[in-house]
Amino acid sequence: MRAGAGALRSAEVGAESVVSWRITVRGARAGDLRRPRPEQRLRMVSGRLFRIEAVAESDCKGRYLICHAKEETDA
Template identity: 45%
Template sequence: MSSPHLNRSLVLEAPMRLSDGAGGFTRDWQPLGVLWAQVKPGSGKEAAAFAATVSRVPLKIIVRAAPYGTPSRPVAGQRFREGDRLYHINAVAEKDAHARYLICFAEEEVAS
């Protein structure tokens, strides 16, 4: 098995709840660090959302593995940022039997 080509710098972000001052909460994103990754696109689909059409592109994002519980290990519900592009993480699994890499099953949503 060949090693993945980790050629893209992605910022891993975690959601955090902030008080809105009126008894409710808003969601913001906190950067956890930068990970080098290989991004592999899947086949996309188009769906209606509110008053617009959005395209959803499934992705496989491969990163170096990190121990469970460390901030540098992606988990479902987090996202990657690459400039203005956002990749929402749906699931994470080990890529190989030696657990050297992780596959993040993610989706990029683009308004069209």
């Protein structure tokens, strides 16, 4: 996991912090049910939740995928 640039945005109850992440996972072919898709979520054992915005292969052989995601926090 690698954090990207952070931002501050308005929310219903006030400002909220948003951090973009690049999360590397094992590769799966397009159409495979194991391949992450945009709008799905990744949950860590610690309870952190990440909403996937885009998925791309990290190498030409497709061994790994990069999930571009944003961390979701409880309001």
